[in-house]
Amino acid sequence: MGIFRGSGTDSRAPPNSAGVICTCTSIDKDQYFEEDEFEVKAFLTKMIWQLGLACFLPNESNKKKKTNNANLEHNKAWLLAESGGAELTNADPQSVHSSFRFSLCSQVELESMNMNSLASATILMVNLDSGLNDTKAKELKWRRIQSLERSISPIANYLARFSYNEIAAATCNFSKGRVLGRGALSFVFWGRVGFLRTAVAIKKLDKEDKESSKAFCRELMIASSLHHPNIVPLLGFCIDPEEGLFLVYKYVSGGSLDRHLHEKKKKGIKGVSALPWSVRYKVALGIAQAIAYLHNGTERCVVHRDIKPSNILLSSKKIPKLCDFGLATWTSAPSVPFLCKTVKGTFGYLAPEYFQHGKISDKTDVYAFGVVLLELVTGRKPIEPRRPSGEDNLVLWVGY
Template identity: 75%
Template structure:
């Protein structure tokens, strides 16, 4: 038997008839045989590469298989189509462990429901398409994601178990709601039930239990990686707080699929933000907030802050005291809410450094937004800004104000140093200063000036602020510290006015003005 008689037909050949070479075409047959052996070797090598998981480093020229056709141009497109589909099915069969014969005519998209990685771009595919004299194969890797899904579920359950262990010390003191109860309470999270929103959460109004008790349900963003930590921290802190001026935490819900929920008692009077700054007509509560209520709010929130700092086993720093986080009851009793940024500190007088500054522009203490330094004095500064809002009726940052008046603290500081003589300039024009309330206004101006002192070491503790607001004798500690009280209702700041304006307060203004034009009309959008 001659050499030419030993040549067999290669797999996937373009013709079903055997290939024979005549004696006159011996050289052509030999060349074809060598090409076929080379192709077979390359095919084996490619298979080994993919089985070893080295496909991602294969050079682009290895991403296609060229098969020499019979040399004729007619009918080449159909053969290329057939080879392309056959090779796709073969690759899918190899990755799925199925027989190639069963998948010869299969649609690659119907073979598996898992995802695919394509190592050939659409442009390359089109360039290799029917106009070429060679058949091209797009290398596709079909990875069964069943294992990935099971691992993801396992990881999710591990996180839930870890979260359950973390909150176990206080979980029994709260009501545990099911997701079905949360869904029914909020009417499937109806838009009409939205009370407010933050960067990572929405708050819905709902009714739970047989008595249909009103609650505020905070839904944390389940997609956020930090939501579990934030949920745990807020639940642990809020569950330990019991004070008339703090909104109590009622319960919680943990659902592996739908996310994390905190359930607070609903406060019907709305936020201080709405009462102070909302000017929409026909809305109950949009009328001017009388001075008596403003003074009551100032005392109540100061007492709430004092409780956070000194009334619990561990000092709690709220870090986000502002009017939208102060709710008023039907009797106008102020209640501090939203402990999403709250944190524990070792002691009120011991600061710590925070890597990420979070809060709301206009209420951030200079040492906090510049250096990440957090202590009880961080809350005292924010309280001072709230007191200034109660006095003036203005927001802390207003881009539409005349130049130099955009930042409330920056504009008010020279006036605060005048003490009682600045009442006419500082007091909300919608209010009337009477002999009866003039002393209260003067005391609040004095307390405000002390709170917004730039140097935190000279900023009084919250107990001293309450004493000033109530008109009580100043503690001996305050006088011994020489914090700047002159005794006539004035406060001397630790920095000169020019230093504040040209350095720290300018940077505060620059930061606070970021995005103001987009956010100032949205009272519920927190800048966290």
């Protein structure tokens, strides 16, 4: 916010100023202000127009005027230059400070005022949504992208990099019919990419989320380092300054374990799974091997933090594959807990020490996997509020 002081000569604010507030100092008696208050108002209005700002007196037409863009209207500031009242009656008429009282308010505050009380007020509009703010926002966005590029540079060359046009074409412009699932801050779309039309699952992160860059970088770095037959491989990514961040995974066609265990069947029979015991055993064994790999088979121990049936996919041959590393994190060593400020995950699968005290370790995944095993055996969800008291929590019910 620039502040310009002057006597009303042809002066202009710096071209990059986000907004200008004019403040006038007291003028000597020998100068311009030996006229009455009306001429002072006219002079102030002229000076503001020379600075390129709109200056007008509130009237009925202004009160009735409606905006076509509510968001734009609420992004404005108003400078009120109120002329003398009861408090200023005895003031020196040749001092601008003694003749006018200045205040700054928002659009909401202005609308809540009694407009009758503003009959003698000169209102100056200063739009905060100026070109400088846009420029700064773009510069900040580019800096974040450059920082992100530097962070992922060690592994970026080992993954396919897609343009936003390729991502949009693959998902039919993110058609609702292509949605595979959604998380707290992301959507997953089905699509096809490349000359061979390879089927992929494209994860679109929420570009409005301030933490999306960190989450994208962490997931990309972790997922790209994992190579196991029971883990969904990361194929590539897309970084677009305007449209956001995308991760491209291999598509697994058999659906999620959650769907096989808990969805209603075509005949309307509840609680009956189409998975035979041999497949359930195969799922349990495959995910156990994937978790063991995360904790002990990589250079750094990885804690998934969100192991649940909806993050376990089945291939056409019923091979289980662990997916979604959006909450995954590295730990210094297996079984060495560390504190997490924010508890994230899915209720019903959170280990007590994590949920109550924020402690994360490889045991966090082991607990969640234990709940998944109970689901495989019983066909029940971990939390079922409609069940009688004592039976609504699967873990507690099994423990009785």
